[in-house]
Amino acid sequence: MLRAATGLRRAVAALAALMAYLAGWNYVFCAVFVTGDIIGRNVFGVSSAATVEVTGYMLACGIAWGLAHTLARRAHIRVDVLLNQLPLRARAPLHLLSLVLLTGFALFCAWAAWSLWDESALFDAHDNSALRIPLIWPQGIWGVGIAAFVLMCAVLLLEALLALAAGQPGELDRLLGSRSLQDETEEALEAVRMARGG
Amino acid sequence: QAPIPPGPRIAITAITQPLPTQPQYTRVDQPLIRDGLRTASNGRIEVTLATHAERNLAGTEIVRLVRSGQAEIGAGTLTTLSGDVPILDGIDLSGLAPDITLARRIADAMVPVANRDMERFGTRIIATYPFPAQVVFCRQPFTSLADLRGRRIRTFGNSLVDFFNALGAQPTSIGFPEVYSALERGVVDCAITGSGSGAAARWPEVSTHISDMPVSWAVAAYIVNVSWLNRQEPAVRELIERTFREVSDRQWALGAEATRDGIDCNIGNREACRIHQLAARPMTEVKATEADRAETRRIFEQVVLPGWVRRCGARCGEVYNQVIAPLNGIRFGG
Amino acid sequence: MIAIVFLLGLLGALIFAAASGVSALPVAEILMLVGIFIVFFGAGVHIAAVLGVLAFLVGFLFSDRPWWMFAGQTLWGPSSNYVLVAVPLFLLMGEILLRSGLSGRLYSALNLWLNRLPGGVLHTNIVSCAVFSAISGSSVATAATMGSVALPYFQDTKYDQRWVLGSLAAGGALGNLIPPGITFIIYGLITETSVGALYIAALLPSLLVTGLFLLLIFLHGVRNPIEKPPAVPLVLKLRALRGLLPTVLLILLVLGSIYAGWATPTEAAALGVTGAMLFAAIERRLSFRLLNESAEATARNTALLGLILFGAFLLNYILTTINVPQALAAMIAEMPLPPWAVMLCIIGLYFALGTFMEGFSMIITTTPVIFPVVVALGYDPIWFGVIITMLVEIAQISPPDGTVMYVLQGMRPKPGPITDVFLGVMPFLLAYLLAVLLLLVFPEIALWLPGMLG
Ligand code: NA
Numbered sequence A: 001m002l003r004a005a006t007g008l009r010r011a012v013a014a015l016a017a018l019m020a021y022l023a024g025w026n027y028v029f030c031a032v033f034v035t036g037d038i039i040g041r042n043v044f045g046v047s048s049a050a051t052v053e054v055t056g057y058m059l060a061c062g063i064a065w066g067l068a069h070t071l072a073r074r075a076h077i078r079v080d081v082l083l084n085q086l087p088l089r090a091r092a093p094l095h096l097l098s099l100v101l102l103t104g105f106a107l108f109c110a111w112a113a114w115s116l117w118d119e120s121a122l123f124d125a126h127d128n129s130a131l132r133i134p135l136i137w138p139q140g141i142w143g144v145g146i147a148a149f150v151l152m153c154a155v156l157l158l159e160a161l162l163a164l165a166a167g168q169p170g171e172l173d174r175l176l177g178s179r180s181l182q183d184e185t186e187e188a189l190e191a192v193r194m195a196r197g198g
Numbered sequence B: 001q002a003p004i005p006p007g008p009r010i011a012i013t014a015i016t017q018p019l020p021t022q023p024q025y026t027r028v029d030q031p032l033i034r035d036g037l038r039t040a041s042n043g044r045i046e047v048t049l050a051t052h053a054e055r056n057l058a059g060t061e062i063v064r065l066v067r068s069g070q071a072e073i074g075a076g077t078l079t080t081l082s083g084d085v086p087i088l089d090g091i092d093l094s095g096l097a098p099d100i101t102l103a104r105r106i107a108d109a110m111v112p113v114a115n116r117d118m119e120r121f122g123t124r125i126i127a128t129y130p131f132p133a134q135v136v137f138c139r140q141p142f143t144s145l146a147d148l149r150g151r152r153i154r155t156f157g158n159s160l161v162d163f164f165n166a167l168g169a170q171p172t173s174i175g176f177p178e179v180y181s182a183l184e185r186g187v188v189d190c191a192i193t194g195s196g197s198g199a200a201a202r203w204p205e206v207s208t209h210i211s212d213m214p215v216s217w218a219v220a221a222y223i224v225n226v227s228w229l230n231r232q233e234p235a236v237r238e239l240i241e242r243t244f245r246e247v248s249d250r251q252w253a254l255g256a257e258a259t260r261d262g263i264d265c266n267i268g269n270r271e272a273c274r275i276h277q278l279a280a281r282p283m284t285e286v287k288a289t290e291a292d293r294a295e296t297r298r299i300f301e302q303v304v305l306p307g308w309v310r311r312c313g314a315r316c317g318e319v320y321n322q323v324i325a326p327l328n329g330i331r332f333g334g
Numbered sequence C: 001m002i003a004i005v006f007l008l009g010l011l012g013a014l015i016f017a018a019a020s021g022v023s024a025l026p027v028a029e030i031l032m033l034v035g036i037f038i039v040f041f042g043a044g045v046h047i048a049a050v051l052g053v054l055a056f057l058v059g060f061l062f063s064d065r066p067w068w069m070f071a072g073q074t075l076w077g078p079s080s081n082y083v084l085v086a087v088p089l090f091l092l093m094g095e096i097l098l099r100s101g102l103s104g105r106l107y108s109a110l111n112l113w114l115n116r117l118p119g120g121v122l123h124t125n126i127v128s129c130a131v132f133s134a135i136s137g138s139s140v141a142t143a144a145t146m147g148s149v150a151l152p153y154f155q156d157t158k159y160d161q162r163w164v165l166g167s168l169a170a171g172g173a174l175g176n177l178i179p180p181g182i183t184f185i186i187y188g189l190i191t192e193t194s195v196g197a198l199y200i201a202a203l204l205p206s207l208l209v210t211g212l213f214l215l216l217i218f219l220h221g222v223r224n225p226i227e228k229p230p231a232v233p234l235v236l237k238l239r240a241l242r243g244l245l246p247t248v249l250l251i252l253l254v255l256g257s258i259y260a261g262w263a264t265p266t267e268a269a270a271l272g273v274t275g276a277m278l279f280a281a282i283e284r285r286l287s288f289r290l291l292n293e294s295a296e297a298t299a300r301n302t303a304l305l306g307l308i309l310f311g312a313f314l315l316n317y318i319l320t321t322i323n324v325p326q327a328l329a330a331m332i333a334e335m336p337l338p339p340w341a342v343m344l345c346i347i348g349l350y351f352a353l354g355t356f357m358e359g360f361s362m363i364i365t366t367t368p369v370i371f372p373v374v375v376a377l378g379y380d381p382i383w384f385g386v387i388i389t390m391l392v393e394i395a396q397i398s399p400p401d402g403t404v405m406y407v408l409q410g411m412r413p414k415p416g417p418i419t420d421v422f423l424g425v426m427p428f429l430l431a432y433l434l435a436v437l438l439l440l441v442f443p444e445i446a447l448w449l450p451g452m453l454g
C-alpha cells in the first residue's frame, strides 16, 4: 500500500516538475515579450497595447503552475524552529496537521478558481485590452495549476497517512519535514559550480 | 413621499468611487448616500461607504461584487465594466457625445436596454453619472488632433485604442500609477484621463499641453443587487430609488462643473479652480477646432462604432440604431 | 520572541485605546486569533495556511457577507496584477547572473579592494549586495544571489558565522531600498506616487543605511581583529575592476532605461533579464541548461511567495470588508497625540507586523488605510514611501519570520541552527531602525534630492 502511494506521489511530482519548468520558461518568455514591446515602442513605433493584461496572466499562471512542484520540493515556507526541536514522535502528527490545513486551503483556492471560471463563462467575459482575450482562457489555465496543487497535496497526504499507520514516523518526517540542509546546500553549490565554468 | 415606518435596522454596503479623495465621493456620495439615507430613514438605514482603493479592487469586478452579495450597491465606469457586460461600452464610446447634455440623454436612454443584460446577472443600473471629460494631456505642444499622429498615447479600453489608432497615433498600454513617470521620462508622449483626475494625479508637473475636447465622458453607473432591492419594504425601496435619482442629478451637474474646473486648475486659472488642485506649473490649453470636431465625428462613425458592434455583436448595432442614433444623428451601417 | 513582545504591546495599546473610549473592540476575539496565530506558527503550519485559516475564522466570526462567493476574484485580481510581474523577473535575472558567474566576478573584484579593512571580507558582503541591489529590485533575489556566491568563501575561515550570515541578510535587505525596488513599485501603485521620484528619494537613505552597516562591521573588526590577507599590488586591483564591468553595464541598462524614458520601472525588470542573458551569452555561458535551471528556480521561488500572497489577499479582503484597517487607522488618527508621536505609532505598528508578516503582504494590506492618515498628518508621500520600504526591509530580516533569512539559512554550506542567522542579523536590524529614526528627525535625507532635481 505504502509503496503504491509512494509510486503515485512520485508520478504526480514528476508531472508537477514538468509544470514548474513550463511556469519558469513562461517567465523567460515574459521577459522577452516585454523587452520586445519596449524595443518595438521606442524603435519601430509599434506596441502590443495588451502588455499590461498579458503579463498579468503570465504571472498568475506562473504562480499557479509552480505551486505543486514547490510543495513536492518542500519549499513552501513554514516556521519550523520550534518544530525541529521536538522529538520525532511529536513531530509526525504536527507535520500531518500542517499538511491537512494546507490541503484544506488548497481545496478552497481550487473551488474559488473554479467558481471564478464558471462566472466568467456565464458572463462571456473579455478583458479590456486591444486583444479582447476571453477570460476563461487565462483563468482556466490558472485553475489547472491550482488543481494540480490540490492533487499534490492529496497524494502526499495519502502517503503520509499510510506511513503513520504503518508506524513509520521517520518516513513521514522525511516526506514532510523541511528540506534537509543537505538538499539546499547541494542546490546552491550546484549553481556555484555551474558558475565556475562547469 | 411616504415617511419610513419604524422597523429593524437596514445595513447597506456601498462601494462607489475609485479613490476616497475624489469630489464625486466627498461632494455627492458621502452627503447624499451615507448621511442622506440615514437622516431620511430616521436612522434605520446605515450605509457603510467605501472606495475601490480601500477594498483593493481594480474596478473591473464591480458587477461580480454586487452579484455575489459583497455589497448591495457598487459603482464603476462603464468602459471598465464592459469586459463583463459588453453593451455597457456602447454608452460611452470615444467620440459618441461631444457635450455632456447629450452624453446624459444617451446614458438615460440606454439604461433600460442595458438593464435587460444586467438583470441576467442579478444586478441593475440604478443611476448613471459622469466623471469629468476624458481629455488628452501631452508633454509637447500640439494645436489640433492631427498633430497627435505618430505620438505614443497612453490609453485604456478598446474604443480609445480604436480612436487613437484611427488618428495615426500609437496607443500604449501602461498602468495608471506608472503614467506620471512615463510622461515625465517620455515613455509616452501623451495620456488620456479625466481633466480633474489629471489634476489630482499632478500630471501638470510632467505635461505641458491639455486639450479641452472631450473624447469621452467616463460615464459610470451605480449598480444594485436586484434580489436585495426587491426584498426591501416598498417605502424603503422608494426612498433608495428617490435618493439615487437625486444622486444622479447632482453627479451630472458636478461632472459639467468639474470638467471645466479640471482644465482651469491645470492651466493655473486660480479664480475658476475651486474643486481640484491648482497646478503649480500651469499648462497650456489647446482649444478644439471645428476640424477636430468633424474629425472626431468621422472617426466615431467609421472606426469606433463599427469596432464596438464587432466586439459586442450584431444585436448591439440594432440597439444603437434604435436608441442612440435618433439622439446624435449618426446611424450604424450608414 | 520579538513578535510576541510586540504583539502584546500592540494589544496593550488596543486595550488602552478601547478603555479610553476611542472605539469598542472585541478584545477577547482578537486575543483568541492572536493565540491561534502563535500556536500555528509554533506548530510549523505553512504560513499561507495560517493566513487562510485566520481568514476563515475572521470571516465566519465577524462578517455577515458571503465573502467566499468572491474568493475567486480575491485571489485572481492581485495575482494577475502586472506590477507584480517584476518579482519573478528580478528573481530570474539573479538566477541567470549567478549561474553565468557574473555575480561571482563582482564579488571577487570588490573583495580585492575591501578585504584588508578591519572586518575584512564582511565589508565585501555589504558592498557587493549594495551594488547588486542597483540592478535587482528584490531583496530575496539579492540575498540569494550574493549569498550563494559569498557563503563558500567563508568556509574554514575565522570569521564569526553569525556576522557572516547577518551581514549577508542585511545586504539582502538593501535590495529593495537601493533603486530599483519592487516595494517602491507597489507603493507607487497603491498610493499613485511617482516611482521615479521614490527612487531618487531613496538614494541618500540607502547610502546612509549602507554606511551604518559598514561602520558596524568596521567596529566589529576593530574589536575582533583577524589576520589580514597579503596586500595586492594596485595594478592587479585595478585590473580586477574589469569584473565590475558587466554589473555596471546592467545597472546602466536597468536604471538608465527608466530615466531615459524607454521603459517603466516594471518593464525595466524585463530589460534586466534580457541584459543578463546577453552578458551570459558574451561570456559563452548561455545554454539551454542554464536557462532551464534558472527557470525552475524562479518558478519555485515565485510560487512560494505566490501561495503566501493567496493567504494574505484572502485575509486582507475579509479584514477590509469588516473595516479593521480603517478602524485601526481611524484610531491612530484620533489619538490625542502630536503628528510625530502618531508617526512613531505607525512605525511601531509596521515594525510589529513586520516581525511575523511578509513585507509584501504587509504593505498591500495596510498602505491603503495608513496612507491617507499619513497625508492628513502633513507628511510627504514620497518620504513615507521611503520609510515604508525601510520598514518592509526590516520586516525581511526581523526574526522569526523573514524570507531573506530563510533563503540564507537554506544555503549554508555547513549546517547550523537558524538562530545563528537570527542573532547575527540583530546588530544590523538595530542599525536599520536607527536609520529610520534619523529619517524621522531629518526628513531632508529623503526629500532634499527630489527637491533639488524637481
Ligand atoms: Na534594488
Ligand code: NA
Residues within 6 Å of the ligand: C354, C355, C356, C357, C394, C395, C396, C397, C398, C399, C400, C401, C402
Ligand atoms: Na520578519
